[in-house]
Every structure is written in C-alpha cells, then in structure tokens.
Amino acid sequence: MVSDRIFGLGIIFVALFYLWSAANIQIGFLSDPVGSRTFPYLIGGIALLCALVFVVRPDPDPVWPRLPTLVRIVAAIAVMYLFSQTLKPLGFIIPAAIASGVLSYLISPRLLASALTGIGLSIGLFIAFNSALGLSLSPFGRLITG
Amino acid sequence: MELFNNLAQGFAVALTLSNLFLAVGGCFLGTIIGSLPGLGPSNGVAILIPLAFTLGLDATEALVLMTSVYYGAMYGGRISSILLNIPGDEPALMTTLDGYPMAKKGRAGDALVLSGVASFVGALLATVGLMLLAPILARIAYLFGPSEYFALYLLAFCTLGGLASRNQAKAALAAMLGLGIAMIGLDNTTGLPRFTYGEMHLMDGVDFLVAIVGLFAVSEVFVFIESHGKNSAIGVTLDKITVPFRDIVRCFPAMLRATGIGFVAGILPGAGASLGSFLAYMAEKSVARDKDSFGTGNPRGVAAPESGNNAAAGGALVPMLTLGVPGSGTTAVLLALLLTLNITPGPLLFEERPEVVWGLIAALLIANFVLLIMNVPMVRLFVTILSVPPGVLLPGIMMVSFAGIYSLSGSAFDLVLMIIFGLLGYLCRKIDVPTVPIILGILLGNKMEDSLRRAMVISDGDWTYLFSSGISVGLWIAAIAGFVAPIFLRPLLKKPAQPGN
Amino acid sequence: MEIRVRKTVFAGALLGGIGIAGSAFAAECIAPANPGGGWDFTCRTIGKIMHDIGAVDKPIQVTNMAGGGGGLAFSHVVNERNDDGELIVAASSATATRLAQNAYGGLMADQVQFLGAIGADPGIIAVAKDSPYMSLTDLLDAVIADPTSVTFAGGSAAGGFDHLKVLMALGRAGFTDVTSVKYIGVDGGADAITQTIGGHTQAMTGDMSEVVGFLAADEIRVIAVFTDERVPGFEQIPTAKEQGIDIVSVNWRGLYVPLGIDEADYDRWSDALAQVAASQEWQDAMVANGLAPFTKVGRDFQDYVNGVIGEIETLSREIGVIQ
Numbered sequence: 001m002v003s004d005r006i007f008g009l010g011i012i013f014v015a016l017f018y019l020w021s022a023a024n025i026q027i028g029f030l031s032d033p034v035g036s037r038t039f040p041y042l043i044g045g046i047a048l049l050c051a052l053v054f055v056v057r058p059d060p061d062p063v064w065p066r067l068p069t070l071v072r073i074v075a076a077i078a079v080m081y082l083f084s085q086t087l088k089p090l091g092f093i094i095p096a097a098i099a100s101g102v103l104s105y106l107i108s109p110r111l112l113a114s115a116l117t118g119i120g121l122s123i124g125l126f127i128a129f130n131s132a133l134g135l136s137l138s139p140f141g142r143l144i145t146g
Numbered sequence: 147m148e149l150f151n152n153l154a155q156g157f158a159v160a161l162t163l164s165n166l167f168l169a170v171g172g173c174f175l176g177t178i179i180g181s182l183p184g185l186g187p188s189n190g191v192a193i194l195i196p197l198a199f200t201l202g203l204d205a206t207e208a209l210v211l212m213t214s215v216y217y218g219a220m221y222g223g224r225i226s227s228i229l230l231n232i233p234g235d236e237p238a239l240m241t242t243l244d245g246y247p248m249a250k251k252g253r254a255g256d257a258l259v260l261s262g263v264a265s266f267v268g269a270l271l272a273t274v275g276l277m278l279l280a281p282i283l284a285r286i287a288y289l290f291g292p293s294e295y296f297a298l299y300l301l302a303f304c305t306l307g308g309l310a311s312r313n314q315a316k317a318a319l320a321a322m323l324g325l326g327i328a329m330i331g332l333d334n335t336t337g338l339p340r341f342t343y344g345e346m347h348l349m350d351g352v353d354f355l356v357a358i359v360g361l362f363a364v365s366e367v368f369v370f371i372e373s374h375g376k377n378s379a380i381g382v383t384l385d386k387i388t389v390p391f392r393d394i395v396r397c398f399p400a401m402l403r404a405t406g407i408g409f410v411a412g413i414l415p416g417a418g419a420s421l422g423s424f425l426a427y428m429a430e431k432s433v434a435r436d437k438d439s440f441g442t443g444n445p446r447g448v449a450a451p452e453s454g455n456n457a458a459a460g461g462a463l464v465p466m467l468t469l470g471v472p473g474s475g476t477t478a479v480l481l482a483l484l485l486t487l488n489i490t491p492g493p494l495l496f497e498e499r500p501e502v503v504w505g506l507i508a509a510l511l512i513a514n515f516v517l518l519i520m521n522v523p524m525v526r527l528f529v530t531i532l533s534v535p536p537g538v539l540l541p542g543i544m545m546v547s548f549a550g551i552y553s554l555s556g557s558a559f560d561l562v563l564m565i566i567f568g569l570l571g572y573l574c575r576k577i578d579v580p581t582v583p584i585i586l587g588i589l590l591g592n593k594m595e596d597s598l599r600r601a602m603v604i605s606d607g608d609w610t611y612l613f614s615s616g617i618s619v620g621l622w623i624a625a626i627a628g629f630v631a632p633i634f635l636r637p638l639l640k641k642p643a644q645p646g647n
Numbered sequence: 648m649e650i651r652v653r654k655t656v657f658a659g660a661l662l663g664g665i666g667i668a669g670s671a672f673a674a675e676c677i678a679p680a681n682p683g684g685g686w687d688f689t690c691r692t693i694g695k696i697m698h699d700i701g702a703v704d705k706p707i708q709v710t711n712m713a714g715g716g717g718g719l720a721f722s723h724v725v726n727e728r729n730d731d732g733e734l735i736v737a738a739s740s741a742t743a744t745r746l747a748q749n750a751y752g753g754l755m756a757d758q759v760q761f762l763g764a765i766g767a768d769p770g771i772i773a774v775a776k777d778s779p780y781m782s783l784t785d786l787l788d789a790v791i792a793d794p795t796s797v798t799f800a801g802g803s804a805a806g807g808f809d810h811l812k813v814l815m816a817l818g819r820a821g822f823t824d825v826t827s828v829k830y831i832g833v834d835g836g837a838d839a840i841t842q843t844i845g846g847h848t849q850a851m852t853g854d855m856s857e858v859v860g861f862l863a864a865d866e867i868r869v870i871a872v873f874t875d876e877r878v879p880g881f882e883q884i885p886t887a888k889e890q891g892i893d894i895v896s897v898n899w900r901g902l903y904v905p906l907g908i909d910e911a912d913y914d915r916w917s918d919a920l921a922q923v924a925a926s927q928e929w930q931d932a933m934v935a936n937g938l939a940p941f942t943k944v945g946r947d948f949q950d951y952v953n954g955v956i957g958e959i960e961t962l963s964r965e966i967g968v969i970q
Contacts, residue, residue: 007577011319018326018341026338031826032805033607034599036333036340043326050319059313062576065372073368073572077565080364080544084561087552096549100541106371108537117538125545129553137553291847292831332716334832337750337804346722346752350714415838470860471837482687485936492860556712600831604798604847 001058008054011047019044072106079103091141092129097122153277156504160512165210168203169509172211173516176218177524181226183363183543185550186235186355187219187459188475191483198483205487206505212483213506214513216476217269220419220459221517224261224452225528229254229379232362232543236354237419237455239585240427242362244440244447249379251443254529255387260445261452262521263394266514267401268453272409272460273510276467281496283413284468292600293612295416297621299594302421304629305428306583316579323570324587325594327352334592335599347559354588356560359547360567361574361581367540368572380536387526390445397449400430408454412461415471416597419458420589426454432631460510467491467503674733675708676902679720679742685768687711688936689737689900693765693920696928702919707735717742718751725758729905732912735762740898743952744808747959748969757906761952762916764901765924766933767941768854770812770873771884775844776866783871783890786850787820794827800839800848802857804832809839809852811962812873812896818962819892825966840867854898855881856937873897878939899941901948917945 022040065073083099101118105111129137172194179190194215198208223238228245241261248257275283290298306317330341331351342348370378404426411422430450431440440447463480465471470491472478484491489502496503531539551560574581598612605611613619676690687709694707712720720736728734738761746756772783780786790797801809810830817828831848833839836857843851844866851858851867855878861867862881871887872878873896887894904916923929924942933940943951963969 003577007573021341025333025340027336032335032599033602036336036338039595039598040326040329040340043322043329047319047322047326050315050322053315054319059578062578064576069372072371076367076371077569080548080565080568081562083548084558084565087548087561088558092549096545100545103367103541103544104537107367107375107540108535110537113537117541121538121542121545125542125549129549137549287841288845291842291845332804334804337748337806337832344752346719347714349716349718415834415841465841469837469841470857471835471841485688490860490935493864493866494860557714600833603829603831606795606829 001061003061003064004054004058008051008058011051011054015044015048015051018047076103076106079106087141089141091139092126092137093122093139096125149278152500152504153508155501156506156508159206159501159505160210160508165207165509166512166516168207168211169214169512169516170520172214173218173221173513173520176215176220177222177225177517177521179215180219180222180238181234181528182550183226183232183234183359183547186223186476187216187237188479189355189550190219191215191476191479205489205502206509208483208487209502209506210509210512212480213509214516216480217456217459217510217513217517219476220269220456221262221265221521223455224265225258228257228261228448229528229531230363230366230543231379232366233358236358236585236589237423237458238451239358239420239582240423240451240455241448243427243451243582244442244444246379247441247443248445248448249532250377250382252382252385253443254379254382254384254532255525256385256390256393256445257448258525258528259387259389259522260393260397261448262518262525264397264401264404264449264452265456265521266518267398268405268408268456269460269514269517270511271402271405272412272457273507273514275409276460276463276510277507280464280468281493283464284493286410286413287415287465287469287471289615289617290414290416291615292597292604294615294618294621295414295597296594296601296612297618297625298414298417298421299590299597301621301625301628302424302586302590303594304625305425305432306586313578316577317583320574320579320581320583321587324584324589325591326587327357327584328588328591329595331592334596335603345559347557351592352563352588353560354585356551356564357567357588358585359551360564361571361584363543363547364564364568365571365575367544368568369575370536370540375536378536380532380534380539382532384529384532387529389522393445393449397446400446400450401453403433404430404450404453405457408457409461411454412458413464415462415465415469416593417458418462418474419455420586422458422461423451423455424586427451428628432628463506463510467495467506468493674703674705674735675710677710677712677720677724677734677736679717679737680711680713685739685741685898685900686717686737689739689902690735692929692932693737693902693923696923696926696932697919699928700922700926702922716745716750718745718754721746721751721754721759724903724905725754730907731905732908735902735904735916738901738903740808740955741803742903743955744811744959747956748806748963756952756956759903759906760908760913761949762902762904762913763920763924763942763944763948764899764951765920765929765942765944766938767897767899768856768937769878769939770809770896770898771853771855771858771869772813772816772871772887773840773843773851773853773858773861773867773869774849775846776868778849778868780850780870781868782885783816783887783892784820786870787817787822787892790817790828791820791822794824795829797850798829798831798848799850799852800831800833800842801852802833802836802839805830806963806966807832808898809836811959812894813852814962814966815896816871816873816887816892816894819894823965843867854937855939859937874939880934897939897941899943900938901943920944 022037025036079099079102083095086095097118100121101114104117105114179185191212198211223234224241226232226234227238227241228249231242231246233239245257306321330348333340407426408422411417427450430446462474462477466477466481472481676694678687678690680686690709697703698706774780799813803809814825836853839851840861842848869884872884873887873894921944
C-alpha cells in the first residue's frame with residue numbers, strides 16, 4: 001500500500017517537472033499544427049493520471065530488502081558507477097577485474113573465488129572483445145603509455 | 147520456370163565451399179553476437195564489415211557472410227531472453243515474456259528448440275516471400291503515408307492493455323515512461339532540442355540498447371543479490387533435452403500466423419522487427435483460448451514472437467533491396483555494405499543485378515538451414531550457461547554489457563544512464579510495473595509523434611486526414627478493438643475459467 | 648581507437664614533449680555518425696584511397712563518433728584534439744548548416760580548419776511520374792499561388808539543408824513567406840521519395856545520389872538540379888538556373904582538421920586530399936555513388952565554407968531556426 005503511494009507521489013513530481021520542462025520547450029517560427037509540446041503534454045498528463053490511480057488504489061506492498069541486502073545493492077551500484085568512470089582513464093583490464101570481482105563477491109561471498117572470477121573475466125573478455133569481435137577496448141588506458 | 151532458373155543461378159553463385167564455410171562462420175558469430183546483451187544484429191553486422199574487407203572478400207562472399215551474421219543474430223537474440231530474461235537485442239524482447247518462465251520451470255531446452263524452429267519457419271517463409279513477391283510487395287510501402295503509420299503505432303500502444311499485469315494503470319504508466327524518454331533529443335520536426343538540459347550526449351536521444359541492457363541486465367543483478375537467486379532460472383534443474391515435437395506441432399499454426407504479421411511489419415520501413423514480434427505476440431494472445439497462461443510459460447508465447455521477428459527480418463530486406471529504404475538499423479548497415487560493394491539497391495536492382503539478388507536469396511536460404519542445423523544441437527551447449535555459478539555468470543554479463551555499450555559509443559555517459567535504467571528496472575520489478583512497454587515506448591515514441599505531426603502538416607491540421615484511407619480506417623478499428631477488448635472481454639472470458647482453477 | 652590515440656598523445660607529452668602520435672600509429676579519420684551514412688562513406692572511401700595511392704604510409708583508422716548531428720565529434724576535436732596533426736574528420740554541407748545554426752552548443756566554424764571537399768551530391772527537386780508539375784517553375788508557381796497545395800518531403804529535419812534548398816529556390820522566385828511552406832522531414836532521402844511516389848507528398852527535395860535508382864526505374868521526374876551546368880550522365884535534367892531560378896546548391900563531401908595543427912601537417916593533408924581527388928579510384932567511387940566533381944582544397948575551400956555558412960545563417964535567422 002505504502003510503496004505504491006510513495007511511488008505514485010514520486011511519479012507525480014516527475015510528471016509535473018516533465019510538464020514544466022515541456023512548457024519551456026523552445027519553439028521556432030516553423031511551427032506545425034501539432035507542435036513540439038503537444039506530445040510531451042499528453043505524456044505528462046497521462047502519467048499524472050496513472051500516478052493518481054496508484055495513490056488512490058494502491059496494490060499490496062512488495063517485500064522490500066532488509067538493510068544488509070540494501071547495503072549490498074547500493075554497493076553494487078557504486079561499483080558499477082566507479083567502473084563507468086574509470087574505464088576511460090584506466091583502460092578495461094584493471095577496472096573490469098575489480099568491478100567484476102566485487103560484483104561476484106556481492107552475489108556469492110567467497111573471497112578467493114571472487115578474486116579469481118574478477119581477474120579471469122577481465123582478461124578473458126578483453127581478449128574475446130579485442131580479437132574475436134574486433135571491438136577496440138584500451139587495455140590500460142593512460143596508465144601504461146605507448 | 148524462370149523462378150527456378152533464377153534460384154539455380156543464385157545457388158550457383160552462393161553455394162561454393164568457401165561460401166558455405168563463411169555461412170557457417172557467420173551464423174556462429176551472429177548467434178553469439180545476438181545472444182550477448184548490448185550487441186544486436188545492427189552492431190553485429192557493423193562490427194563485422196571491416197572483417198569482410200580485411201579478408202578481401204568479393205561482393206557475393208561479403209553478402210553471404212553479412213546475411214549469415216544478420217540471420218544468426220536474429221536467431222541468437224532469443225537465447226539470453228529465454229535463459230536469463232535479458233533480451234539479447236530489441237526484437238527478442240517479447241520472447242522473454244513466456245520463454246523465461248518456461249526456463250524457470252526447467253523447460254529451457256524445450257523453449258530454445260521450439261523458438262529455434264519458430265525462427266526457422268519465420269525466416270524461411272519470409273525468404274520465400276521475398277523471392278516470389280519482392281517487386282510487388284515493395285508497392286505496399288508506397289501505400290503507407292504518415293496517417294497510416296500513425297494508426298499502426300497507435301495499434302501497438304492500444305493493445306498494450308492486453309499485456310498488462312493485474313494493474314492496467316501500471317502498464318499505461320510504463321508506456322508513458324518510455325514515450326517520455328523517447329521525447330528526449332532533437333525534435334525531428336523542428337530540429338530543436340527537447341529535454342536535453344544542455345547535455346550534448348542527449349541530443350540524439352536515449353539509445354534503446356542502453357535502456358534494454360539497463361532495464362533487464364543490470365536490474366537482474368540487483369534482483370539476484372536481493373533474492374539470493376531464488377527467483378531465477380540460473381541453477382534450475384533442467385529436464386532432459388529432447389525435441390518437443392508435440393509443442394512444435396501444436397504451435398505450428400501460431401508460427402504461421404506470426405510469420406504473416408511479422409513479414410508485413412518487416413515490409414513497412416517504419417515498422418520493423420520489434421513491432422512485428424510485438425504484434426505477433428499480442429495477436430496470438432488475443433486469439434488464444436487460454437489467454438491467462440500467456441506470460442507464465444505458454445509455448446505459443448515463445449513461438450509467435452520468434453517467428454514474427456525473424457519473418458520481419460526477412461521482410462525488411464524487401465524495401466531495402468527494392469527501394470533502398472532501410473527499415474531498421476540492421477538493414478541500414480546492410481545497405482551501406484551494398485553501397486560500398488558498388489551495388490545500389492533500388493527499383494531496378496532485381497533486373498539489373500539478378501546475380502546479386504538471387505545470390506543473396508540463396509545465401510539467406512543457406513544461412514537459414516545452417517542455423518537450424520546448428521541451433522538445435524547447440525541448445526545443449528546454451529543451457530549449460532545456466533549451470534555456471536551465478537557469482538561468475540552475472541558479473542560476466544555485466545562486463546559484456548558495459549563493454550558492448552562502451553565500445554560502440556565510447557561514452558561513459560551511456561554507462562551511467564545504463565545504471566540508472568538498471569535501478570529503474572529494479573524498482574519497476576518490485577512494484578509490478580511491466581518493463582516491456584517502456585522499451586516499446588522508447589522504440590516507437592518518436593516515430594508515432596513524427597507520423598502524426600507529418601500528417602497534420604500535410605493536411606493543414608485537418609484531423610479527418612487520419613482516417614482518409616482504407617488502410618488507416620482498418621488500423622484504427624483494430625486499435626480501438628484492441629484497446630476495448632481487454633476491458634470488456636476479460637471479465638466475460640475469465641468467469642468460465644474460474645471454476646477450473 | 649579514440650582512447651588509443653589519446654594515449655599516444657599522452658605518451659608523447661610524457662616522453663619529453665617531442666610531439667604527438669609517433670609513426671607507429673596510423674592517422675585517424677573520425678566519421679561523426681554511425682556506420683552507413685555519408686560521413687562514414689567519406690572517411691572509409693577517402694581513407695582507403697589515400698592509402699591505396701600512397702598518399703599516406705599507413706592505413707587510416709576510421710572511428711565512428713555519433714552524437715549531436717556531428718556536434719559530439721566537433722566538440723571532441725575542438726576541446727581535446729586541437730593540436731593532433733594525425734586527425735581528419737568527415738564533413739559535409741550538413742556540418743556547415745549546423746554550424747551556421749549554432750547547433751553545436753556554441754562552437755563556431757572558425758574553431759577548426761576546413762581542409763577541402765572533393766565531390767558533391769547535386770541538390771535536386773523531384774516529383775512523382777504522374778505529377779502535374781512539369782518544371783521547377785510550375786511547382787514554384789503552385790506554391791506561390793497556394794502554399795497549402797504542395798508538401799515537400801526531405802531527408803533532413805525542418806530547418807535542415809534539404810528544407811533550406813526549397814526556401815532558397817522560392818526566395819529566388821520572389822516568395823518570402825517561408826513559414827507557410829509545407830515541409831516534412833522524414834528518415835532519409837529514399838524515404839522521402841517513397842512518400843512522394845505514394846502521393847502522400849507532392850515533391851521531394853534531396854540529393855542526386857538518392858534518386859538515381861528511382862529515376863532509372865521511371866518512377867519519378869527530376870524537375871531541377873541545383874548546379875551550374877547539367878550533370879554528366881544526367882543531361883536530360885534541366886538546371887534550376889536554366890529555368891530562371893538562380894540557385895546552386897550541392898551537398899559537398901569533405902574533411903576538416905583541428906585548428907591548432909602545424910602548417911606542415913595542414914599542407915600534407917591538403918596535398919593528400921588533392922591526390923585523392925585526381926585519382927582514378929576516386930573518379931570511380933564518385934560515379935558509383937552519384938557524386939559530381941567538386942574539388943576545392945585548402946584556403947579556397949575555407950572561404951567557400953565561410954560564404955555558405957553566412958548565407959545559411961541569414962536564411963535561418965529569417966525563418967526563425969535561430970534567433
């Protein structure tokens with residue numbers, strides 16, 4: 001009950017922000033009969049209605065994860081984010097090894113297995129991507145030069 | 147028979163030992179690329195074009211390789227849909243709905259074999275259709291103007307209600323989320339940016355691959371961490387893998403219907419494989435008597451979208467070859483390949499370059515048989531994925547997704563966007579908001595808006611133009627029926643089913 | 648690939664600032680779009696011919712950097728590769744149009760150097776075969792008499808190059824109420840023709856290469872080509888000039904290089920480009936792709952681009968695409 005209501009309220013805010021952004025869409029002199037704002041208005045409006053339905057008639061609550069699980073999910077997000085930011089400067093191999101190692105540990109907490117998984121995946125996938133598929137990933141980014 | 151002469155000529159061009167070797171290689175690579183999340187048929191073909199040049203292939207050889215990769219990727223997309231609930235590419239989206247529940251029940255092998263056969267039926271009949279009727283079918287593309295396309299997209303969104311979980315408002319909201327995201331980027335009609343907030347990366351809009359990988363693959367990691375894998379197909383004990391003849395026979399009519407729908411969707415440059423498989427699935431569900439079993443692992447829900455999207459892939463070659471209009475990202479890349487090979491598709495291609503056209507058709511037929519022969523025994527190999535420990539498998543999928551998206555766009559921005567979509571996907575799953583309509587909204591939102599706005603430019607704002615042709619009126623009727631039917635028919639249909647439960 | 652070259656730049660700086668990209672690395676051509684489009688063609692074809700005829704020692708790597716209609720690549724070059732002498736970037740009339748319309752987030756045309764163009768796709772106006780409009784003047788007269796009677800379809804968004812061509816032609820004919828002209832931007836030239844043949848729109852504005860197949864199949868009538876002279880191979884198509892509409896508009900295919908590179912590098916690239924223009928390989932590639940000869944290399948080309956940008960800017964301001 002509460003989940004859907006909170007979600008509904010969240011969507012209402014998003015939809016209002018969306019409608020506000022839509023009202024500020026730049027319009028050139030070359031206007032067409034429908035215009036740039038009609039669709040966004042419709043979308044925001046219908047989303048708003050749907051969200052109101054949630055608030056008024058919520059579904060039963062799902063089971064939300066407990067704190068330790070929540071921490072692990074946040075950790076997973078953090079490690080993915082760090083991976084995305086380090087991929088360019090540090091290249092593929094080291095960030096991938098760390099990220100997949102940590103993810104592996106979060107999924108099944110065994111230290112050695114996770115470390116091996118990280119290293120194995122990183123090197124294996126690097127080879128697979130670069131040679132078999134011909135996608136060019138830089139191995140070490142700016143760490144090792146030349 | 148001229149047709150058989152032509153076809154014989156085509157096989158004479160295409161059926162050499164080296165080409166057969168290329169076809170097998172291309173099918174294999176294509177299947178792998180198709181099954182990897184974040185890499186679909188269009189970037190699969192794009193990635194491999196340089197390979198064709200490095201190997202110094204001639205025109206026919208390059209075509210054989212690329213069409214094998216194309217069809218291979220279309221077949222391959224289903225694999226991760228069924229096994230992991232992660233569509234390998236956007237046309238395989240609908241296959242998750244019933245394929246994954248089948249896998250969770252231990253029937254992953256059955257689902258893979260069935261979908262392989264369904265893919266074969268769809269692709270084979272589409273190739274035959276291309277062969278017999280392409281120049282005539284091309285005329286259908288002329289009949290579809292902005293108002294007809296608008297009605298077609300409307301049909302897709304109106305039938306979404308039938309897809310919904312229990313709560314129709316949640317399906318509608320999901321569609322609005324997708325449509326809302328689709329509005330981001332340059333407005334096609336005015337050329338001015340919308341919802342970009344000055345961010346250059348958003349100018350071209352949000353790539354649907356980023357959304358799919360985020361909503362399905364990244365969110366899977368969160369769900370898995372939370373549930374300790376209880377609600378996953380990974381590690382499920384598998385039934386013995388046999389060919390499910392009974393299912394294949396029972397699903398055969400569904401495959402034929404889906405092929406018809408998919409093929410027509412493929413011929414229309416504005417529609418494409420995703421719409422083909424979506425409409426095929428919805429149509430199958432709407433004619434089925436056991437509607438409620440769709441979404442819980444109904445074999446017909448696996449067969450229909452796979453026949454549909456593979457038929458659409460074949461159909462999409464019709465406008466590409468006869469008009470030079472690429473209906474999808476993949477055919478756009480194939481078109482580019484043809485142009486680099488000094489072959490200019492257009493209305494005269496069939497007359498001027500019969501060796502190319504019939505060579506291509508022969509190559510498609512070869513690829514299809516190779517894929518069938520390759521895919522059925524390989525099911526045994528595919529399902530072993532599910533016995534890989536999740537601690538290795540999921541990080542592996544993550545890295546493949548990240549690397550796939552990154553190596554194509556080179557932008558860390560897309561990766562962050564992907565993580566955000568992952569979080570959104572996780573939330574949606576928790577509170578039972580379906581994710582398929584989000585993707586559909588992103589895929590079709592701009593097209594739907596553009597077609598309406600174009601129609602209104604043409605008609606000077608006269609709304610009756612939307613109903614000015616027989617085709618559009620027909621599509622409007624179907625759309626209204628599709629929207630209304632679940633609301634009125636469902637209570638009627640459900641009641642007699644209740645005592646059975 | 649992008650990363651690889653930047654790594655090289657970094658290496659160069661570390662090793663005592665000797666310079667950039669050593670001879671161990673090939674030069675790079677950025678196609679600011681996904682594979683398959685005109686820019687991709689420019690990079691791949693010109694790059695390949697440069698190597699084949701020996702104008703460069705090593706094969707040129709092609710990097711696709713799609714985003715912002717070329718804006719992402721433009722800002723990448725300006726902000727991160729401004730002194731990279733081993734970099735060329737594909738450009739076309741669309742690049743100039745977007746620069747003129749300030750569509751690259753405030754970046755200006757003078758932040759790079761336009762190297763040259765070595766081929767051009769002539770602009771055309773086409774109608775369906777059964778159309779009542781027999782000439783460009785017929786069509787323009789119809790628009791002037793009743794702007795709602797004709798919808799143009801083109802492959803670029805409203806305010807884009809295909810749209811502007813129509814407005815320029817109408818302007819030459821004395822019609823300046825630009826906002827009343829009906830135009831729909833569809834997904835590429837071939838799509839625009841399909842719509843026109845299907846009777847959904849009355850005329851198509853685009854490039855010669857987009858209509859060659861339909862012309863041969865006798866599905867359409869090209870009523871004007873926007874070149875000085877009739878195009879070789881298409882002598883039956885009258886120019887707009889002959890019909891009293893003084894407009895020349897081609898979609899050139901060319902390259903730009905970063906602003907901060909050495910004079911020697913600039914000369915080396917313009918020399919290599921000139922060699923490509925003169926090669927038989929390029930002549931063949933042009934014929935196969937419906938391009939007309941259009942060679943302007945070096946400072947001449949820079950002046951030409953500046954002129955084009957000026958004209959587009961004025962027109963865009965008139966129609967309100969830019970304020």
